[in-house]
Amino acid sequence: MTTAPPIEARGLVKRYGHVTAVDDVDLNVSAGDVYGYLGPNGAGKTTSLRMLLGLIRPDAGSAKLFGRDPLAEGARALDGVAGFVEAPRFYPYMSGRRNLEMAAALDGDGAEKRIDEALETVDLADRAGDKVGGYSHGMRQRLGIAGALLRNPRLLLLDEPTTGLDPGGMRDMRALIKRLAGQGMTVLLSSHLMGEVEELCDRVAIVGNGRVLYEGSLPELIATTAGHYELRTTDDVYAAELAERHADVSDVSRTTDGITLSADEATVAKLTIALGMAGVGIHSLQARTATLEELFFRMTES
Amino acid sequence: MSAEAITIERAAERRAARRPGVGKVYRWELRKLVAQKRTFIGIAAAIAVPLIFTVALLADPNGGGPEGVPFGEYVRESGLAIPLVCLFFGALWLLPLITALVAGDIVAAEDHNGTLKTILTRSVDRWQVFAGKLLAALTYTLAILATYVSVGVLAGGLAFGFEPLTTLSGTTVGVGRALYLTAAGTLTYALPLMAIASIALLLSTLSRNSAAAVVGTLMVSIALQIIGSISALDFLDPYLLSTQFNAWEGLLREPVDWAPVVRAAWVSALYAIPAVAWAFTVFLRRDVTGG
Numbered sequence: 001m002t003t004a005p006p007i008e009a010r011g012l013v014k015r016y017g018h019v020t021a022v023d024d025v026d027l028n029v030s031a032g033d034v035y036g037y038l039g040p041n042g043a044g045k046t047t048s049l050r051m052l053l054g055l056i057r058p059d060a061g062s063a064k065l066f067g068r069d070p071l072a073e074g075a076r077a078l079d080g081v082a083g084f085v086e087a088p089r090f091y092p093y094m095s096g097r098r099n100l101e102m103a104a105a106l107d108g109d110g111a112e113k114r115i116d117e118a119l120e121t122v123d124l125a126d127r128a129g130d131k132v133g134g135y136s137h138g139m140r141q142r143l144g145i146a147g148a149l150l151r152n153p154r155l156l157l158l159d160e161p162t163t164g165l166d167p168g169g170m171r172d173m174r175a176l177i178k179r180l181a182g183q184g185m186t187v188l189l190s191s192h193l194m195g196e197v198e199e200l201c202d203r204v205a206i207v208g209n210g211r212v213l214y215e216g217s218l219p220e221l222i223a224t225t226a227g228h229y230e231l232r233t234t235d236d237v238y239a240a241e242l243a244e245r246h247a248d249v250s251d252v253s254r255t256t257d258g259i260t261l262s263a264d265e266a267t268v269a270k271l272t273i274a275l276g277m278a279g280v281g282i283h284s285l286q287a288r289t290a291t292l293e294e295l296f297f298r299m300t301e302s
Numbered sequence: 303m304s305a306e307a308i309t310i311e312r313a314a315e316r317r318a319a320r321r322p323g324v325g326k327v328y329r330w331e332l333r334k335l336v337a338q339k340r341t342f343i344g345i346a347a348a349i350a351v352p353l354i355f356t357v358a359l360l361a362d363p364n365g366g367g368p369e370g371v372p373f374g375e376y377v378r379e380s381g382l383a384i385p386l387v388c389l390f391f392g393a394l395w396l397l398p399l400i401t402a403l404v405a406g407d408i409v410a411a412e413d414h415n416g417t418l419k420t421i422l423t424r425s426v427d428r429w430q431v432f433a434g435k436l437l438a439a440l441t442y443t444l445a446i447l448a449t450y451v452s453v454g455v456l457a458g459g460l461a462f463g464f465e466p467l468t469t470l471s472g473t474t475v476g477v478g479r480a481l482y483l484t485a486a487g488t489l490t491y492a493l494p495l496m497a498i499a500s501i502a503l504l505l506s507t508l509s510r511n512s513a514a515a516v517v518g519t520l521m522v523s524i525a526l527q528i529i530g531s532i533s534a535l536d537f538l539d540p541y542l543l544s545t546q547f548n549a550w551e552g553l554l555r556e557p558v559d560w561a562p563v564v565r566a567a568w569v570s571a572l573y574a575i576p577a578v579a580w581a582f583t584v585f586l587r588r589d590v591t592g593g
Binding site: 050053054055056057074075076078079082083084085086087088089090091093094098102103105106107108109110147151 | 320321322326327329330333334337338339415416417419420421422423424425426427428587589590591
């Protein structure tokens with residue numbers, strides 16, 4: 001037997017009438033990944049997560065968590081898996097602790113013993129006796145994480161966990177996710193916040209209109225945009241002409257305060273020498289890689 | 303097999319061995335019911351109606367009992383007639399409504415509020431969640447009925463005395479026998495009421511809307527009563543759920559008339575089993591999108 005990957009989805013499709021919410025989605029999340037599932041609102045992220053957790057049935061394709069299909073194996077397929085889809089929901093007429101006690105009772109496996117630790121981890125121990133109806137949005141989000149931790153998960157699925165939080169709450173939530181990932185937990189983080197994904201994730205799937213537009217390493221994705229430069233000189237017109245004459249330089253264009261071009265490092269070095277010999281001074285030369293945000297919009301709006 | 307794989311496999315086996323069952327779900331469903339106001343609104347109504355009826359009788363000491371109602375003419379002779387008259391009145395809409403108040407809400411509210419996904423992403427299977435909810439709804443139904451009758455017995459007994467009861471055959475039975483027959487009658491009455499709970503559970507599962515399920519159940523109950531009152535449809539009477547609410551009267555005849563009791567059992571099952579089966583199938587296969 002080999003250890004199955006935390007998430008392996010193949011050809012997931014979900015339609016609502018004429019709308020295809022999720023269209024032939026493949027996902028591969030390996031153990032230890034902090035995996036960003038990035039897409040604009042309505043891209044099908046939440047629907048995909050619901051299918052992964054067995055809450056809704058795909059019209060085609062399959063999803064396996066640690067090699068188990070939630071639709072075929074029910075709750076057993078969720079062993080070692082925890083998280084929440086959209087906002088975590090609790091019973092407002094019960095206290096935070098009572099809600100966790102119920103969740104733990106339905107988890108079994110000694111989850112009751114982890115309640116205090118989970119409350120401490122999310123910094124809710126002081127308010128655990130209060131009814132959830134009186135909790136702020138951020139407290140409910142943290143209670144959702146506490147509920148997930150009761151399951152002692154190896155895989156954590158989080159759907160936009162920082163949405164609706166104030167800046168301090170967002171910072172704390174990200175720090176918590178980092179800490180959990182640092183403990184070796186595999187995390188799938190669905191988000192539409194580029195900065196959040198860039199800060200937390202090492203692998204991403206970018207989705208748009210229900211389709212996966214890119215899946216792979218985040219640094220590799222950003223590296224694909226390397227080789228672009230911004231150049232400011234004492235004579236930009238001449239610099240542009242010189243660059244265009246160079247066989248290994250491409251995409252030369254004038255901007256308001258300089259030129260941009262694409263070339264490898266060695267070619268750029270030769271170009272700067274040529275400019276110097278021609279008596280053209282260089283004010284600045286900056287290598288420029290696209291940000292995740294630029295890549296995201298390029299992919300989702302194309 | 304690698305060492306890591308063996309460890310994971312063993313952990314999974316241990317977890318499976320300690321997986322919670324229907325009993326755990328059922329206990330937490332009851333706890334949730336106890337924590338909700340609507341539960342106590344139903345219980346308060348079940349307590350209030352027999353009390354109000356008894357007080358109304360006491361307030362008019364020269365009046366008789368309700369006319370055309372089983373045991374109506376004996377309410378001032380024995381307090382034990384009070385719960386039986388209350389059972390008759392309760393079938394019109396009160397007990398179906400109280401039953402629907404919880405059974406119609408038990409799935410729909412969770413779906414609407416998003417807590418269904420909270421439960422279904424734990425270590426219990428869907429069928430276990432459904433079974434726990436069904437059992438909790440039926441428990442509440444029985445508890446409401448037991449409260450209703452007990453309050454009737456106590457209020458009636460205290461107001462008009464724990465006296466021997468005149469049966470529907472005109473014979474008199476002692477207090478012990480009357481209480482026993484009242485208990486048996488209550489159990490018989492519970493059969494159609496549990497069928498009503500099953501219909502409410504079905505509507506709750508199908509509609510995903512508490513109000514629609516509660517009102518829908520009440521409409522079904524009243525519609526059956528209306529059909530039962532149309533003389534051209536008399537042939538349907540034995541098969542109407544509303545008719546089965548009178549089956550307990552057979553136990554308060556001498557000799558006991560078992561025919562309506564037996565019919566109440568199978569006719570109630572005829573309504574309840576398909577409703578539960580339908581709700582179960584939908585619950586097992588449904589997309590959980592709420593919340």
